[in-house]
Amino acid sequence: MTTPASTELYLGLISGTSADGIDAALVRFEDSPTGLGCELVHGRTFAWDPALRAQWVALGQGADNVSLDGLGSLDGLAARAFADAASALLEEAGVPRGRVRALGSHGQTIRHRPHADPPFTWQLGDGNVIAERSGIDTVADFRRRDVAAGGHGAPLMPAFHAALLGSLQEDRAVLNLGGIGNFTLLPRVGDVRGFDTGPANALMDAWCARHTGRAYDAGGAFAASGHVDAALLARLLAEPWFALAPPKSTGREQFHLDWLQARMGEVTISPADVQATLLELTARTVADALQITQPATRRVLVCGGGVHNAVLMARLAAHLPQAVVESTAAHALDPDYVEAMGFAWLARETLAGRSGNLPAVTGAVGRRVLGVVYPA
Numbered sequence: 001m002t003t004p005a006s007t008e009l010y011l012g013l014i015s016g017t018s019a020d021g022i023d024a025a026l027v028r029f030e031d032s033p034t035g036l037g038c039e040l041v042h043g044r045t046f047a048w049d050p051a052l053r054a055q056w057v058a059l060g061q062g063a064d065n066v067s068l069d070g071l072g073s074l075d076g077l078a079a080r081a082f083a084d085a086a087s088a089l090l091e092e093a094g095v096p097r098g099r100v101r102a103l104g105s106h107g108q109t110i111r112h113r114p115h116a117d118p119p120f121t122w123q124l125g126d127g128n129v130i131a132e133r134s135g136i137d138t139v140a141d142f143r144r145r146d147v148a149a150g151g152h153g154a155p156l157m158p159a160f161h162a163a164l165l166g167s168l169q170e171d172r173a174v175l176n177l178g179g180i181g182n183f184t185l186l187p188r189v190g191d192v193r194g195f196d197t198g199p200a201n202a203l204m205d206a207w208c209a210r211h212t213g214r215a216y217d218a219g220g221a222f223a224a225s226g227h228v229d230a231a232l233l234a235r236l237l238a239e240p241w242f243a244l245a246p247p248k249s250t251g252r253e254q255f256h257l258d259w260l261q262a263r264m265g266e267v268t269i270s271p272a273d274v275q276a277t278l279l280e281l282t283a284r285t286v287a288d289a290l291q292i293t294q295p296a297t298r299r300v301l302v303c304g305g306g307v308h309n310a311v312l313m314a315r316l317a318a319h320l321p322q323a324v325v326e327s328t329a330a331h332a333l334d335p336d337y338v339e340a341m342g343f344a345w346l347a348r349e350t351l352a353g354r355s356g357n358l359p360a361v362t363g364a365v366g367r368r369v370l371g372v373v374y375p376a
Helices: 050-060 068-093 127-134 144-148 158-165 201-212 218-224 230-237 257-264 271-293 310-319 338-351
Strands: 009-015 022-032 035-046 100-113 120-124 138-140 172-177 180-186 193-199 299-303 324-327 372-374
Touching: 009 068, 009 338, 022 068, 022 338, 035 068, 035 158, 035 338, 050 068, 050 100, 068 100, 068 120, 068 127, 100 127, 100 338, 120 144, 127 138, 127 372, 138 338, 158 172, 158 180, 158 193, 158 338, 172 271, 180 271, 193 201, 193 271, 201 218, 201 257, 201 271, 218 271, 218 310, 230 257, 230 271, 257 271, 271 310, 299 310, 310 324
Parallel strands: 009 100, 100 138, 172 299, 299 324
Antiparallel strands: 009 022, 022 035, 100 120, 138 372, 172 180, 180 193
């Protein structure tokens, strides 16, 4: 795949909470009088080495058994993987690296503690190594400046969503169903807002892997084979985090299998029924959050891996009868690469000296230019 020589391109990389692979997106941006033009030139997901993925999952769930030397090694291994994904993507696209203005790398989150004292968020994937190995100017470490300014460092996609998916005709919401669910609220009038809703794929994937050996529940078939356990669902919904007002964010360190097991207690529930209950938990918490924060929403645009779970999408639609629930693909944005495209956009904003956060979303004291630039 080729693109005209006069076009400036950016590349985005992210491995999300699910740690199921590195999403890589080569993106063409164009400013116009009618708004931001954005085209996915090429996208692909690169699987993690299984042993490395196991490390990400364990660290994300709060494991503390890695030495300083081990963390340093993981930082370098992650960076190599991100750089190699960028190079492979460009080779597939037939685009020389010199045509790419910059690369935006989110990294791999291993801990997110916005309520600690002092607060912090930690993503591995050394930008120095990525720049050196890819030969492309790299922007990385996007979240920590927002945290330093009093914010959660998340979510960071709302400004990108607003630039591409806002409407003057209706209140909209963009729902990312990654390991954790998160909303961007796009009202016709008023400020853009955004926040995490709670567990999405991370818990369902972990339970599915434990009981079926499969990395995820393809299409929601495992959940569809069971029934929602009302008592378990009530205990899960009683988690105090769900009642917190935005801004708020979370991750695997809070919602993991030990959290689930503690609420199951000694009661025996079939694995399929637990899977069905976890899917319903995601649908309920998403719907409840939207009803509280933007009840007039008429369109929910879904991206992330959860968009491929037909059972989950059906439950969302059932809980949100006042809104159209549809993939971002209906609006020319591939749902699998929206976040990677967003980090390409954030790299562009950083190089232009423009802020990438929205204080109304993250809780920061003001708008900040995000990320650290590592020249090639």
